[in-house]
Amino acid sequence: MKIREVQADHYVVPLPVALSDSTHGTIRGFELITARVRDAEGAEGVGYTYTVGAGGAAVLALLTRDLAPLLVGRDAECIEEIWQAMWWALHYGGRGGAQGLAMSAIDIALWDLRARRQRAPLWRVLGGFDPRVPCYAGGIDLDFPLDALLRQSDDHRRRGFRAIKMKVGRPSLREDVERVRAMRAHLGADFPLMVDANMRWTVDEAIRAARALAELSPVWLEEPTIPDDVPGHVRIVREGGLPIAAGENLHTLHEFRALVAAGGVTFPEPDATNCGGVTVFMKVCHLAEAFNLPVTSHGAHDLTVHLLAAAPNRSYLEAHGFGLDRFIAEPLRVEAGFAIAPERPGHGIELDWKGLDLLRAAR
Numbered sequence: 001m002k003i004r005e006v007q008a009d010h011y012v013v014p015l016p017v018a019l020s021d022s023t024h025g026t027i028r029g030f031e032l033i034t035a036r037v038r039d040a041e042g043a044e045g046v047g048y049t050y051t052v053g054a055g056g057a058a059v060l061a062l063l064t065r066d067l068a069p070l071l072v073g074r075d076a077e078c079i080e081e082i083w084q085a086m087w088w089a090l091h092y093g094g095r096g097g098a099q100g101l102a103m104s105a106i107d108i109a110l111w112d113l114r115a116r117r118q119r120a121p122l123w124r125v126l127g128g129f130d131p132r133v134p135c136y137a138g139g140i141d142l143d144f145p146l147d148a149l150l151r152q153s154d155d156h157r158r159r160g161f162r163a164i165k166m167k168v169g170r171p172s173l174r175e176d177v178e179r180v181r182a183m184r185a186h187l188g189a190d191f192p193l194m195v196d197a198n199m200r201w202t203v204d205e206a207i208r209a210a211r212a213l214a215e216l217s218p219v220w221l222e223e224p225t226i227p228d229d230v231p232g233h234v235r236i237v238r239e240g241g242l243p244i245a246a247g248e249n250l251h252t253l254h255e256f257r258a259l260v261a262a263g264g265v266t267f268p269e270p271d272a273t274n275c276g277g278v279t280v281f282m283k284v285c286h287l288a289e290a291f292n293l294p295v296t297s298h299g300a301h302d303l304t305v306h307l308l309a310a311a312p313n314r315s316y317l318e319a320h321g322f323g324l325d326r327f328i329a330e331p332l333r334v335e336a337g338f339a340i341a342p343e344r345p346g347h348g349i350e351l352d353w354k355g356l357d358l359l360r361a362a363r
């Protein structure tokens with residue numbers, strides 16, 4: 001079925017909690033960039049990507065000026081062929097980054113369109129493993145006072161979560177250790193607790209932190225340092241003594257291959273909205289499987305629940321706190337620690353376009 005039209009849009013969605021740090025300043029919203037691909041019979045697939053705060057205009061320009069004309073008239077079923085055409089059309093200005101984000105939005109829309117045309121949920125179209133995916137609650141809580149952090153964890157448990165991730169990377173390691181110790185005491189010895197440093201440390205700082213946190217048994221330490229430092233990750237795995245999750249800022253399959261093959265990651269963590277879409281996310285799952293590694297995910301949980309429901313080596317799905325739920329007709333269902341991949345056709349995400357347009361108009 002030929003592609004007739006590609007529509008791309010850009011929205012700024014307020015975050016539930018403003019993010020601030022010395023590097024980025026204060027970030028109050030994330031940019032949501034959507035891509036709708038329609039075929040000659042009027043069937044539609046929806047994809048999206050996002051940035052935290054800035055850079056989305058470049059993604060929108062790539063979608064509207066470069067990718068939309070490239071796609072019109074192509075066979076929507078030939079997703080790999082389209083993926084290659086997008087990659088080679090944009091590689092001079094890309095090989096990841098804004099190119100990867102724009103391609104991801106299109107690729108997600110194409111997979112949604114394919115599954116909708118088959119009247120099947122995406123997780124079944126991708127191979128179908130188990131619709132019940134272990135899930136954790138991720139918060140934007142580095143700046144929370146301790147009592148608010150503990151209260152948030154109570155709220156997560158009331159909502160059905162049985163695993164929680166907290167941020168680390170406070171100005172002093174002692175503070176981080178005290179906060180994780182308080183969470184461990186609050187949640188109990190066996191409760192799965194992850195910690196995420198969002199790249200704040202040097203390699204040596206990360207090794208020191210991993211050793212200090214080890215007695216508190218986190219499931220993993222996430223993004224201890226910048227994603228580009230593969231040998232640094234290998235040192236952190238070997239010398240820090242904790243399982244390491246990383247990958248939300250890796251933008252190509254080849255970057256994942258380099259980190260995985262070097263032994264620099266325990267839980268590869270792709271984000272389908274920036275690694276090249278469903279196509280590359282599933283290749284990362286298979287790459288991890290070949291290395292006998294569990295795969296986790298970053299962001300976009302309503303979409304990603306389908307992808308991990310199709311991956312036998314999946315570990316936990318991240319349920320993120322970005323706040324897109326209020327624009328989705330039926331947000332992710334979480335029951336007793338599991339996210340349930342829906343049986344609706346496609347990825348099943350029905351965005352509230354009117355609400356998003358109102359949000360745009362209000363700016």
Ligand SMILES: [Mg+2]
Pocket residue numbers: 196198222223248298
């Ligand atoms: Mg993270």
